[in-house]
Amino acid sequence: MSERDFSARSSNVSLLHLTKRFRSLDGSGEVTAVNDINLEIRAGELVTILGPSGCGKTTTLRMIAGFEYPTSGSIFIGGRDVAMIPPNKRGLSMVFQSYALFPHLTIYENVAYGLRVQKLPAAEIKERTQRALELMQLTSMAKRFPSQVSGGQQQRIALARAIVIEPSVLLFDEPLSNLDAKLREYMRDELRKLQKRLGITSLYVTHDQSEAMAISDRVVIMKDGWIQQVGTPREIYAFPQSKFVADFMGKANFIKVQVLGIEGEAARIEIEGMRFTVPRAGKAAPRAGSALLVVRPEALRLLPLSSAQGSAALKGRIDRFTYFGNIARYEVSTENAPLLIETYNPEASFVFEEGAEVGIIIDFESARLLPAEEQEQIS
Amino acid sequence: MRENTRLSVAHLVRDPVLLFLVILVFTGLFLFILLPLYKIFSYSITTNEGKLSFQAAWDILRSRTYLQPLKNSMLLGLTTGILATIIGYVFAYALTRVDMPLKGFFKTIATIPIISPPFILSLSMIFLFGRNGLITNKLLGMEDSNVYGMHSLVVVQTISFFPIAYLTLTGTLAKLNPAVEDAALNLGASRGRIFRTVTLPLSVPGILSSFLLVFIQSMEDFSNPAVISGNFSTLAVEAYRTITGMYDMRGGSLMALMLLAPTLIAYVLQKYWLSGKSFVTVTGKPTTSRRQSRDPKLMWPLFAFCMLVSLTIILFYGTVLVGAFVKIWGINFSFTWAHFKYVMTLGWTPLRNSVVLALASTPIAGLLGMIIAFLVVRKEFPGKRAMEFISMLTFAVPGTVVGIGYILAFNGKPFMWTGSAFLLIMAFTFRNMPVGIESGTSTLIQIDRSIEEASTILGATGAVTFRRISLPMLKQAFFSGLVYSFVRAMTAVSAVIFLISPRWNLATISIFSLFESSKYSDAAAYIVVMIVIIIVVIGGLNLLVGRLGNSGTVSSGGSGERA
Numbered sequence: 010m011s012e013r014d015f016s017a018r019s020s021n022v023s024l025l026h027l028t029k030r031f032r033s034l035d036g037s038g039e040v041t042a043v044n045d046i047n048l049e050i051r052a053g054e055l056v057t058i059l060g061p062s063g064c065g066k067t068t069t070l071r072m073i074a075g076f077e078y079p080t081s082g083s084i085f086i087g088g089r090d091v092a093m094i095p096p097n098k099r100g101l102s103m104v105f106q107s108y109a110l111f112p113h114l115t116i117y118e119n120v121a122y123g124l125r126v127q128k129l130p131a132a133e134i135k136e137r138t139q140r141a142l143e144l145m146q147l148t149s150m151a152k153r154f155p156s157q158v159s160g161g162q163q164q165r166i167a168l169a170r171a172i173v174i175e176p177s178v179l180l181f182d183e184p185l186s187n188l189d190a191k192l193r194e195y196m197r198d199e200l201r202k203l204q205k206r207l208g209i210t211s212l213y214v215t216h217d218q219s220e221a222m223a224i225s226d227r228v229v230i231m232k233d234g235w236i237q238q239v240g241t242p243r244e245i246y247a248f249p250q251s252k253f254v255a256d257f258m259g260k261a262n263f264i265k266v267q268v269l270g271i272e273g274e275a276a277r278i279e280i281e282g283m284r285f286t287v288p289r290a291g292k293a294a295p296r297a298g299s300a301l302l303v304v305r306p307e308a309l310r311l312l313p314l315s316s317a318q319g320s321a322a323l324k325g326r327i328d329r330f331t332y333f334g335n336i337a338r339y340e341v342s343t344e345n346a347p348l349l350i351e352t353y354n355p356e357a358s359f360v361f362e363e364g365a366e367v368g369i370i371i372d373f374e375s376a377r378l379l380p381a382e383e384q385e386q387i388s
Numbered sequence: 389m390r391e392n393t394r395l396s397v398a399h400l401v402r403d404p405v406l407l408f409l410v411i412l413v414f415t416g417l418f419l420f421i422l423l424p425l426y427k428i429f430s431y432s433i434t435t436n437e438g439k440l441s442f443q444a445a446w447d448i449l450r451s452r453t454y455l456q457p458l459k460n461s462m463l464l465g466l467t468t469g470i471l472a473t474i475i476g477y478v479f480a481y482a483l484t485r486v487d488m489p490l491k492g493f494f495k496t497i498a499t500i501p502i503i504s505p506p507f508i509l510s511l512s513m514i515f516l517f518g519r520n521g522l523i524t525n526k527l528l529g530m531e532d533s534n535v536y537g538m539h540s541l542v543v544v545q546t547i548s549f550f551p552i553a554y555l556t557l558t559g560t561l562a563k564l565n566p567a568v569e570d571a572a573l574n575l576g577a578s579r580g581r582i583f584r585t586v587t588l589p590l591s592v593p594g595i596l597s598s599f600l601l602v603f604i605q606s607m608e609d610f611s612n613p614a615v616i617s618g619n620f621s622t623l624a625v626e627a628y629r630t631i632t633g634m635y636d637m638r639g640g641s642l643m644a645l646m647l648l649a650p651t652l653i654a655y656v657l658q659k660y661w662l663s664g665k666s667f668v669t670v671t672g673k674p675t676t677s678r679r680q681s682r683d684p685k686l687m688w689p690l691f692a693f694c695m696l697v698s699l700t701i702i703l704f705y706g707t708v709l710v711g712a713f714v715k716i717w718g719i720n721f722s723f724t725w726a727h728f729k730y731v732m733t734l735g736w737t738p739l740r741n742s743v744v745l746a747l748a749s750t751p752i753a754g755l756l757g758m759i760i761a762f763l764v765v766r767k768e769f770p771g772k773r774a775m776e777f778i779s780m781l782t783f784a785v786p787g788t789v790v791g792i793g794y795i796l797a798f799n800g801k802p803f804m805w806t807g808s809a810f811l812l813i814m815a816f817t818f819r820n821m822p823v824g825i826e827s828g829t830s831t832l833i834q835i836d837r838s839i840e841e842a843s844t845i846l847g848a849t850g851a852v853t854f855r856r857i858s859l860p861m862l863k864q865a866f867f868s869g870l871v872y873s874f875v876r877a878m879t880a881v882s883a884v885i886f887l888i889s890p891r892w893n894l895a896t897i898s899i900f901s902l903f904e905s906s907k908y909s910d911a912a913a914y915i916v917v918m919i920v921i922i923i924v925v926i927g928g929l930n931l932l933v934g935r936l937g938n939s940g941t942v943s944s945g946g947s948g949e950r951a
Contacts, residue, residue, distance in 0.1 A: 074845055095403065096844045103845045109838035113860045122856075123846030174846060182838075 520718025757824020
């Protein structure tokens with residue numbers, strides 16, 4: 010079985026100043042769904058666009074697919090500007106949120122459809138369809154109809170139908186959102202393995218951040234039509250460049266601090282009269298004055314107030330305690346900001362009850378600094 | 389705004405098949421819907437010398453001979469509309485809310501009047517209540533019963549059109565969220581109170597809607613008033629008599645306009661005003677199945693009512709069936725094949741013409757209906773709303789108006805088409821599209837758009853996607869469009885009566901002439917043969933459409949599990 014055949018045509022994609030405006034629903038004005046986006050997707054890479062609903066991620070995907078035409082800007086696929094080329098001439102394929110299987114065709118005919126449309130020789134259609142069915146473990150159900158198989162199998166049919174035509178780019182529109190949690194995780198891993206093995210350039214749209222983390226080479230965070238940040242999952246999580254990104258990718262606490270000075274990557278700061286050093290403050294850190302310290306819930310530790318004297322940065326009171334077994338989650342009020350604190354393996358240390366007075370220790374190694382005022386639009 | 393227009397024009401230019409279809413449809417709509425209407429309008433307000441003048445129109449509007457038919461038609465429409473809606477509502481309520489026997493039988497009976505040939509109920513009326521009527525003469529011994537007039541017309545039209553009200557109201561009542569009625573029951577309301585305070589108020593839009601639809605049908609009905617109205621003149625018939633009897637084309641077309649105005653207003657009210665007022669609650673959540681009342685005090689009266697209506701329908705249809713086999717109704721009831729022999733000899737050519745022309749127009753109307761539904765639901769192009777409005781307009785334009793408009797538009801250069809098979813086919817096609825468009829539209833709205841997008845991105849052109857993906861999924865809607873087109877083409881009278889020629893005479897018109905010469909039993913035989921043909925062709929269409937596309941369940945959208 011020569012899987013390498015499927016990847017032969019993988020191309021890179023570049024979006025240049027891509028903009029899409031729609032007439033607003035009441036007809037009075039225009040809504041900018043996608044705002045001057047620049048993005049380079051390398052051949053064989055899987056890039057995820059992540060953002061809340063209405064952020065422009067689906068519109069971007071649909072412009073690349075050709076279902077929407079951009080108001081301005083260009084889309085290059087393998088060096089060819091396709092912005093005004095109809096979708097059926099772009100050589101892409103797409104896995105839809107609803108799978109969009111043809112309900113009146115058998116699974117075999119669903120997969121063969123793209124090849125039949127190309128009017129390939131019958132022998133080749135048969136050979137390639139069977140290879141794709143085999144790859145997705147669908148051979149045994151080839152003669153059934155989509156309504157007769159399970160959700161996970163429908164997902165695999167959609168994938169088989171998309172890869173069999175050897176697309177230059179494979180697009181995914183929230184393909185896992187119709188599956189239950191367990192199957193979703195399984196399919197997510199399968200999908201990533203397949204994509205890596207075949208090396209198909211892929212663009213994946215989702216609003217699920219853990220899905221984006223698990224599957225992507227790089228993640229693009231979008232909000233209100235703008236790109237907020239582009240980076241590997243680790244870069245996005247560990248070095249968020251805006252409050253929005255920090256908040257959207259995982260959970261984050263924002264502690265008000267004063268910056269005293271910057272030396273290289275490190276920053277000297279003051280919290281409630283105490284001085285600390287943040288070893289890697291991040292690119293967005295302000296040189297001086299008010300700032301926000303971004304701390305993930307797992308980077309905060311609780312101590313009984315009595316034993317915390319001197320080491321704790323903040324003092325607070327536990328408002329709410331939720332026990333998940335592997336994690337204990339505390340909502341803590343302090344004079345600075347409400348904090349969310351997660352303790353892993355809680356049984357290994359002290360478990361606090363609601364109402365307890367606590368001291369809070371910050372792990373400054375993983376903490377980052379952001380400007381105090383909202384300055385969201387970072388390109 | 390301008391940008392979007394520019395984009396959709398650009399879209400059109402990029403997709404030549406779409407461009408071609410849009411132009412084709414608009415050309416058809418212009419030529420066979422708008423142009424005839426415009427011709428009637430312009431002809432009515434110009435003199436013979438071609439000058440603009442409202443004098444003729446004014447004279448006519450003041451004269452009693454013209455105003456009386458308008459009053460009569462309106463009165464008839466109102467009466468029939470109210471009666472048919474009441475019967476339809478009771479039927480719909482009984483069949484959706486009450487647990488009673490013989491539901492399937494009642495449902496079947498209620499669809500018969502929709503697919504039956506014209507004249508049949510009027511013919512029964514004459515057989516049963518005429519001078520030699522079975523009931524009036526034989527049973528009651530009356531010598532001079534007068535079956536002709538408004539009373540008979542109301543009976544006949546109510547039976548003919550109550551199924552429209554029944555179908556409309558079934559839709560309304562079935563779609564009302566049962567939880568709303570359950571909530572009222574839960575709050576302690578009695579069944580009667582729930583009906584008065586919840587069910588009835590919530591079905592008001594459906595009631596008005598069905599009233600207006602029946603009103604339109606009653607106003608534009610030609611076949612029944614033409615044979616049974618006596619001195620009670622209606623607009624549709626009077627327009628025909630004015631043109632064919634008095635050779636007064638201008639008077640006829642003014643009457644057509646008088647007929648068009650109320651039907652058009654009723655249609656626009658029904659479609660644009662009422663559709664926004666629907667209380668039908670669509671949540672997407674599975675609704676619990678409706679509990680049906682088993683209260684015998686409610687069930688038996690409703691059952692008796694439905695049975696009475698059904699038996700009346702059976703009596704009327706049975707009478708015609710018997711009438712086709714007796715020598716002379718009311719005088720000599722002995723069995724004979726003579727009337728069928730007549731149909732197969734002298735009546736054969738019109739019958740063949742009817743079948744040939746109906747069969748020719750059916751696929752065109754069916755396909756055009758699907759194409760328009762597809763364009764309107766799935767594509768973006770300038771004039772889309774106009775296309776939707778004009779193509780559905782034919783539903784509201786009375787056949788009489790169409791017939792007169794076609795004569796005016798196609799009787800001279802550049803379109804010398806009157807009397808040709810082509811024009812008859814076009815008349816059938818454009819008059820019978822709306823049901824196909826409507827069922828196609830509602831099917832397409834339910835089908836996930838991304839199924840077609842999936843086909844497109846796999847490389848299929850618009851035409852391939854339509855043929856291989858959309859059309860097979862539209863199978864059911866396509867079928868009902870085909871059946872409706874065929875039945876309507878076979879049974880059309882009002883429009884085609886202006887368009888037939890000695891070469892292309894039609895079965896319905898032959899039946900009409902048999903009425904004129906009082907050969908009722910020949911007419912009965914003709915009608916029976918037509919019913920047989922209609923049933924056979926519907927069966928054939930069913931087989932044919934079944935072959936279209938592969939099998940498999942079409943209803944599911946492709947996504948089985950939802951989180």
